[in-house]
Amino acid sequence: MKAAIMGYGTIGSGVAEVLEINGGSIAKRVGEPIEIKYILDLRDFPGDPIQEKIVHDYKAIAEDPEVRIVVETMGGVEPAYTFVKTMLEAGKHVTTSNKALVAAKGAELIALAKEKNVNFMFEASVGGGIPIIRPLNSCLTADEIEEITGIINGTTNYMLTKMSEEGLEFDAVLKEAQEKGYAEKDPTADIEGYDACRKIAILTSLVCGQQVDFEDIHTEGITKITAADMKYAKTMGRAIKLLATSKKTEEGYTAMVAPFLLPPEHPLYSVNGVFNAIFVHGNVLGDAMFYGSGAGKLPTASAVVADVVEMAKNSDKNIPVEWSSKKLKLVDSDNAVNRFFIRTEVPDRDKIRECFGEVEYVEAEGVTGELGFVTNAMREGELAQKTEALGGVLQMIRMA
C-alpha cells in the first residue's frame, strides 16, 4: 500500500517516524506494509534518508495511480484545501490533522470522498492522539449525544495549570510556555480560544450531522485571566479551565468556548498540564471520558497513522460520515443559562443586591479594593444588562 505525506513539519515527520517504529505491527494489521512513496514539501532535506522521496509539486502525487492514501499535515486552509480536493478527485483516500481545514471544508470534503468511493478522515484534528472522532462516528452511534465538553487545547491548559500552581501572571507563564515549546511564537490561536473553537465546531458538526460554522460559536480565550482570579478560585476550591462545550437543549444546540470555574467533582477538574480530555454524555450511554495526549508530534501522528490503517483496511469502500453542508443555526449564546463569578471595583453591597439580588461573596487572600461574588443562575443576556448597571466590573468567569 503506497502512501504520500503532504507537509514534512512536526506532524508529517512524526507520521514517517510512527510508520518506521511500528511498521511491522501496522503491516500485520493492514495485511501488507504501508510504504511512503512521496513527501511533498517546499524544502529539501539534504542528507536525510527521506530526501529521495521529496517532491515539490503536489500533482506528482495526484497523478501517480500507485498512491492510494495521502496524509495532509500542512496546516491552514489553503493550499491544503486545493491539494486535498485534488487527491480525493483523483480517487485517493486522505487523512488530515488540520483542524482549520476540517472546520472550514469538512462537509464538502466528506461529500466528495463519498462521491469518489474513498474516505476523508481527520481523527488527529481534535484531541491530538486521543480517539474521539472515530468513537463518535463508529462507537457511540446508538446514542443521541446530548453534551460534549472538553479541554481541547494543550497550550492553554498548560498555562492555566502553571498560573494556578505557581501564582504567576499570564504574561510570565506565556513567556515560559514559549521558551519550553508549549506555546507558539505567535500564540494567538491558542490563547484567544480560536483553536478550541474550531475543534468544538468539528465535534458539534459530527454530533448533529450538519455544518456548524466556527464563526457562530461564542469564543473567549484566557488572556484576561489573572493571578488574582486564581486566588479567588483557590478560596472557592475550584479550578479555572478553558472549556469548549456544546449541548443539545430543547431550544437547539448551544456551543461556547470560555474559561470556567470547575468544582472538584467536575470530570474535567483534574485534567492538568498539556493533557486534553473530552467528556461526552449520551442519552443511553450516560457519561464517558476520553483523556490523554492532545498535542505533540508522536501522539498526533499516532492518530493520523490510525486513519491510514483504517483507510488501508477499507481501501475499496467509503465509510459513511454524517456531516451535511446544511448549516445548523446555534441557539443565541445570550440565551445560555449560567452562574457567574464577578469581581467589581464598586465595593457597594447594596448596589450589588439591587442589580443581582442575593449573591455569595468570595474573599481572596491578599486581594483588596474590590468585591468578588457569585450570582444565581441567569441568562447571559441578562448578565450583560446587570453588569452594565453595576459598573466597575473587573472580571466575569462562568461557574461550571
Ligand code: HSE
Ligand atoms: N496548539 C494546539 C494545542 C495543538 O495546544 O492543543 C494541537 O491542536
